[in-house]
Amino acid sequence: MRKIFLGFIVYALAELALIIVIGQNIGVLNTLLLIVATSIIGVYVAKNKGMNSVQKVKNTIARGEAPGPALINALLNFSGGVLLALPGFLTDVIGLLLLMPFSRKLFQPIVFYWIRKKMKNGQFIIVQK
Template sequence: MAVVLLLYLVAEIAAVWAVSSVVGLFGTLGLLVVGALLGSWLARREGVRALRSLMTAAQAGRGVQNEVTDGMLIAFGGVLIMVPGFVSDVAGLVLLVAPTRKLVRRAWLRRAERRMAAGGAKRVIVVDSEVVPDDPRHPVIESQ
Protein backbone atom coordinates (compact mmCIF):
# COMPACT_ATOMS: atom_id res chain seq x y z
CA MET A 1 0.00 0.00 0.00
CA ALA A 2 2.86 2.35 0.77
CA VAL A 3 4.27 1.77 -2.72
CA VAL A 4 0.92 2.68 -4.31
CA LEU A 5 0.75 5.89 -2.26
CA LEU A 6 4.32 6.78 -3.22
CA LEU A 7 3.62 6.15 -6.91
CA TYR A 8 0.47 8.28 -6.68
CA LEU A 9 2.39 11.17 -5.10
CA VAL A 10 5.11 10.97 -7.74
CA ALA A 11 2.47 10.96 -10.51
CA GLU A 12 0.69 13.98 -8.99
CA ILE A 13 3.92 15.95 -8.64
CA ALA A 14 4.96 15.07 -12.19
CA ALA A 15 1.57 16.12 -13.56
CA VAL A 16 1.57 19.43 -11.69
CA TRP A 17 5.16 20.06 -12.78
CA ALA A 18 4.35 19.33 -16.44
CA VAL A 19 1.25 21.53 -16.45
CA SER A 20 2.99 24.39 -14.64
CA SER A 21 5.87 24.30 -17.13
CA VAL A 22 3.35 24.84 -19.93
CA VAL A 23 0.87 27.33 -18.42
CA GLY A 24 2.82 28.78 -15.50
CA LEU A 25 2.16 28.89 -11.77
CA PHE A 26 -1.00 31.00 -11.81
CA GLY A 27 -2.43 29.07 -14.75
CA THR A 28 -1.84 25.81 -12.86
CA LEU A 29 -3.49 27.16 -9.71
CA GLY A 30 -6.39 28.44 -11.79
CA LEU A 31 -6.84 25.05 -13.46
CA LEU A 32 -6.83 23.32 -10.07
CA VAL A 33 -9.47 25.71 -8.68
CA VAL A 34 -11.65 25.49 -11.80
CA GLY A 35 -11.36 21.69 -11.72
CA ALA A 36 -12.45 21.59 -8.09
CA LEU A 37 -15.41 23.91 -8.72
CA LEU A 38 -16.52 22.09 -11.86
CA GLY A 39 -16.05 18.72 -10.18
CA SER A 40 -18.05 19.69 -7.10
CA TRP A 41 -20.90 20.94 -9.30
CA LEU A 42 -20.81 17.70 -11.33
CA ALA A 43 -20.67 15.56 -8.17
CA ARG A 44 -23.70 17.37 -6.73
CA ARG A 45 -25.66 17.00 -9.97
CA GLU A 46 -24.82 13.31 -10.40
CA GLY A 47 -25.50 12.66 -6.72
CA VAL A 48 -29.01 14.07 -7.03
CA ARG A 49 -29.59 11.95 -10.15
CA ALA A 50 -28.37 8.84 -8.35
CA LEU A 51 -30.64 9.55 -5.39
CA ARG A 52 -33.67 10.01 -7.66
CA SER A 53 -32.81 6.80 -9.46
CA LEU A 54 -32.47 4.97 -6.13
CA MET A 55 -35.85 6.23 -4.95
CA THR A 56 -37.51 5.26 -8.24
CA ALA A 57 -36.04 1.76 -8.15
CA ALA A 58 -37.01 1.26 -4.51
CA GLN A 59 -40.57 2.43 -5.12
CA ALA A 60 -40.84 0.09 -8.11
CA GLY A 61 -39.64 -2.82 -5.98
CA ARG A 62 -36.56 -3.48 -8.10
CA GLY A 63 -33.10 -4.27 -6.78
CA VAL A 64 -31.11 -1.16 -5.98
CA GLN A 65 -27.55 -2.49 -6.07
CA ASN A 66 -26.65 -0.50 -9.20
CA GLU A 67 -28.05 2.72 -7.75
CA VAL A 68 -26.32 2.26 -4.40
CA THR A 69 -23.04 1.44 -6.13
CA ASP A 70 -23.42 4.51 -8.34
CA GLY A 71 -23.96 6.65 -5.25
CA MET A 72 -20.80 5.30 -3.63
CA LEU A 73 -18.77 5.84 -6.80
CA ILE A 74 -20.11 9.39 -7.15
CA ALA A 75 -19.19 10.16 -3.54
CA PHE A 76 -15.69 8.76 -4.04
CA GLY A 77 -15.35 10.72 -7.28
CA GLY A 78 -16.37 13.90 -5.45
CA VAL A 79 -13.72 13.28 -2.81
CA LEU A 80 -11.09 12.71 -5.50
CA ILE A 81 -12.07 15.98 -7.20
CA MET A 82 -11.52 17.86 -3.92
CA VAL A 83 -8.01 16.43 -3.50
CA PRO A 84 -5.58 18.87 -5.12
CA GLY A 85 -3.89 17.47 -8.20
CA PHE A 86 -4.54 16.58 -11.79
CA VAL A 87 -4.33 12.79 -11.48
CA SER A 88 -6.97 12.73 -8.74
CA ASP A 89 -9.13 15.15 -10.77
CA VAL A 90 -9.04 12.85 -13.80
CA ALA A 91 -9.84 9.81 -11.65
CA GLY A 92 -12.69 11.71 -10.00
CA LEU A 93 -14.10 12.79 -13.36
CA VAL A 94 -13.98 9.19 -14.58
CA LEU A 95 -16.19 8.23 -11.63
CA LEU A 96 -18.53 11.21 -12.09
CA VAL A 97 -19.26 10.75 -15.80
CA ALA A 98 -22.08 8.24 -16.28
CA PRO A 99 -20.68 6.08 -19.13
CA THR A 100 -17.30 5.50 -17.49
CA ARG A 101 -18.90 5.09 -14.05
CA LYS A 102 -21.06 2.33 -15.52
CA LEU A 103 -17.92 0.48 -16.66
CA VAL A 104 -16.29 0.89 -13.25
CA ARG A 105 -19.49 -0.27 -11.52
CA ARG A 106 -19.68 -3.42 -13.65
CA ALA A 107 -16.05 -4.30 -12.93
CA TRP A 108 -16.48 -3.60 -9.21
CA LEU A 109 -19.64 -5.71 -8.91
CA ARG A 110 -18.06 -8.54 -10.91
CA ARG A 111 -15.08 -8.53 -8.56
CA ALA A 112 -17.35 -8.50 -5.50
CA GLU A 113 -19.33 -11.45 -6.86
CA ARG A 114 -16.12 -13.43 -7.46
CA ARG A 115 -14.94 -12.71 -3.91
CA MET A 116 -18.27 -13.78 -2.46
CA ALA A 117 -18.26 -16.98 -4.53
CA ALA A 118 -14.75 -17.73 -3.26
CA GLY A 119 -16.03 -17.83 0.32
CA GLY A 120 -16.21 -14.21 1.32
CA ALA A 121 -19.64 -14.66 2.90
CA LYS A 122 -21.68 -17.59 4.13
CA ARG A 123 -25.36 -17.84 3.23
CA VAL A 124 -28.08 -18.78 5.65
CA ILE A 125 -31.70 -19.72 5.17
CA VAL A 126 -34.48 -18.67 7.53
CA VAL A 127 -37.14 -21.37 8.04
CA ASP A 128 -40.04 -20.65 10.39
CA SER A 129 -38.04 -17.90 12.13
CA GLU A 130 -35.11 -20.27 12.68
CA VAL A 131 -31.75 -19.68 11.01
CA VAL A 132 -30.60 -22.80 9.17
CA PRO A 133 -27.14 -22.99 7.59
CA ASP A 134 -27.10 -23.20 3.80
CA ASP A 135 -24.10 -25.52 4.04
CA PRO A 136 -24.33 -28.11 6.83
CA ARG A 137 -20.51 -28.14 7.15
CA HIS A 138 -20.68 -24.54 8.43
CA PRO A 139 -23.09 -24.34 11.37
CA VAL A 140 -24.68 -21.05 12.29
CA ILE A 141 -23.71 -19.70 15.71
CA GLU A 142 -26.62 -17.87 17.27
CA SER A 143 -26.10 -15.28 19.96
CA GLN A 144 -28.28 -15.52 23.05
Protein backbone atom coordinates (compact mmCIF):
# COMPACT_ATOMS: atom_id res chain seq x y z
CA MET A 1 0.00 0.00 0.00
CA ARG A 2 2.89 2.33 0.77
CA LYS A 3 4.36 1.73 -2.69
CA ILE A 4 1.11 2.72 -4.36
CA PHE A 5 0.80 5.85 -2.22
CA LEU A 6 4.43 6.76 -2.89
CA GLY A 7 3.87 6.15 -6.60
CA PHE A 8 0.93 8.57 -6.64
CA ILE A 9 2.97 11.21 -4.82
CA VAL A 10 5.91 10.85 -7.22
CA TYR A 11 3.56 10.91 -10.22
CA ALA A 12 1.75 14.04 -8.99
CA LEU A 13 5.01 15.88 -8.33
CA ALA A 14 6.45 14.90 -11.72
CA GLU A 15 3.25 15.97 -13.48
CA LEU A 16 3.19 19.29 -11.65
CA ALA A 17 6.86 19.97 -12.41
CA LEU A 18 6.30 19.19 -16.08
CA ILE A 19 3.29 21.51 -16.26
CA ILE A 20 5.34 24.31 -14.65
CA VAL A 21 8.25 23.81 -17.07
CA ILE A 22 5.99 23.73 -20.11
CA GLY A 23 4.05 26.72 -18.80
CA GLN A 24 7.28 28.71 -18.51
CA ASN A 25 8.33 27.76 -22.03
CA ILE A 26 5.11 28.24 -24.00
CA GLY A 27 3.08 30.40 -21.62
CA VAL A 28 0.36 29.72 -19.10
CA LEU A 29 -2.58 30.25 -21.47
CA ASN A 30 -1.09 28.01 -24.16
CA THR A 31 -0.38 25.33 -21.56
CA LEU A 32 -3.96 25.43 -20.29
CA LEU A 33 -5.32 25.34 -23.85
CA LEU A 34 -3.10 22.36 -24.61
CA ILE A 35 -4.35 20.52 -21.53
CA VAL A 36 -7.99 21.24 -22.44
CA ALA A 37 -7.43 20.24 -26.08
CA THR A 38 -5.86 16.90 -25.18
CA SER A 39 -8.70 16.24 -22.75
CA ILE A 40 -11.31 16.85 -25.46
CA ILE A 41 -9.38 14.66 -27.90
CA GLY A 42 -9.11 11.96 -25.23
CA VAL A 43 -12.86 11.88 -24.62
CA TYR A 44 -13.49 11.70 -28.37
CA VAL A 45 -10.93 8.92 -28.86
CA ALA A 46 -12.17 6.92 -25.88
CA LYS A 47 -15.72 7.08 -27.18
CA ASN A 48 -15.09 6.37 -30.86
CA LYS A 49 -12.14 3.96 -30.65
CA GLY A 50 -13.80 2.27 -27.70
CA MET A 51 -17.00 1.63 -29.65
CA ASN A 52 -15.03 0.43 -32.70
CA SER A 53 -13.01 -1.90 -30.48
CA VAL A 54 -16.15 -3.31 -28.86
CA GLN A 55 -17.58 -3.96 -32.34
CA LYS A 56 -14.38 -5.79 -33.31
CA VAL A 57 -14.69 -7.95 -30.18
CA LYS A 58 -18.30 -8.78 -31.08
CA ASN A 59 -17.30 -9.66 -34.64
CA THR A 60 -14.49 -11.88 -33.38
CA ILE A 61 -16.85 -13.73 -31.05
CA ALA A 62 -19.45 -14.04 -33.83
CA ARG A 63 -16.83 -15.73 -36.04
CA GLY A 64 -16.20 -18.21 -33.24
CA GLU A 65 -12.66 -17.02 -32.57
CA ALA A 66 -11.09 -16.35 -29.19
CA PRO A 67 -11.55 -12.66 -28.39
CA GLY A 68 -8.30 -12.34 -26.38
CA PRO A 69 -6.28 -10.09 -28.72
CA ALA A 70 -9.35 -8.02 -29.64
CA LEU A 71 -10.19 -7.54 -25.95
CA ILE A 72 -6.63 -6.45 -25.18
CA ASN A 73 -6.74 -3.95 -28.05
CA ALA A 74 -10.07 -2.64 -26.80
CA LEU A 75 -8.66 -2.27 -23.30
CA LEU A 76 -5.54 -0.47 -24.54
CA ASN A 77 -7.52 1.84 -26.86
CA PHE A 78 -9.95 2.79 -24.11
CA SER A 79 -7.15 3.24 -21.58
CA GLY A 80 -5.25 5.46 -24.01
CA GLY A 81 -8.30 7.66 -24.52
CA VAL A 82 -8.93 7.93 -20.79
CA LEU A 83 -5.29 8.84 -20.13
CA LEU A 84 -5.49 11.54 -22.81
CA ALA A 85 -8.63 12.88 -21.14
CA LEU A 86 -6.88 13.22 -17.78
CA PRO A 87 -5.12 16.55 -17.31
CA GLY A 88 -1.36 16.35 -17.47
CA PHE A 89 1.41 15.71 -19.93
CA LEU A 90 2.77 12.40 -18.59
CA THR A 91 -0.67 10.83 -18.94
CA ASP A 92 -0.93 12.30 -22.44
CA VAL A 93 2.34 10.70 -23.52
CA ILE A 94 1.36 7.31 -22.09
CA GLY A 95 -2.12 7.63 -23.63
CA LEU A 96 -0.65 8.39 -27.05
CA LEU A 97 1.69 5.41 -26.73
CA LEU A 98 -1.30 3.17 -25.98
CA LEU A 99 -3.15 4.48 -29.03
CA MET A 100 -0.34 4.13 -31.58
CA PRO A 101 -0.41 0.67 -33.22
CA PHE A 102 3.37 0.22 -33.26
CA SER A 103 3.81 1.01 -29.57
CA ARG A 104 0.60 -0.76 -28.52
CA LYS A 105 2.24 -4.02 -29.60
CA LEU A 106 4.84 -3.42 -26.88
CA PHE A 107 2.12 -3.18 -24.21
CA GLN A 108 0.12 -6.23 -25.33
CA PRO A 109 2.47 -8.88 -23.87
CA ILE A 110 2.56 -6.99 -20.57
CA VAL A 111 -1.25 -6.99 -20.36
CA PHE A 112 -1.45 -10.68 -21.35
CA TYR A 113 1.11 -11.53 -18.65
CA TRP A 114 -0.79 -9.49 -16.04
CA ILE A 115 -4.11 -11.17 -16.91
CA ARG A 116 -2.55 -14.66 -16.84
CA LYS A 117 -1.00 -13.91 -13.45
CA LYS A 118 -4.35 -12.70 -12.06
CA MET A 119 -6.15 -15.74 -13.46
CA LYS A 120 -3.56 -18.09 -11.94
CA ASN A 121 -4.04 -16.48 -8.52
CA GLY A 122 -7.84 -16.66 -8.87
CA GLN A 123 -8.18 -12.88 -8.88
CA PHE A 124 -9.47 -12.70 -12.45
CA ILE A 125 -12.34 -14.94 -13.48
CA ILE A 126 -13.92 -15.33 -16.90
CA VAL A 127 -17.59 -16.26 -16.84
CA GLN A 128 -19.04 -17.91 -19.93
CA LYS A 129 -22.79 -17.83 -20.53
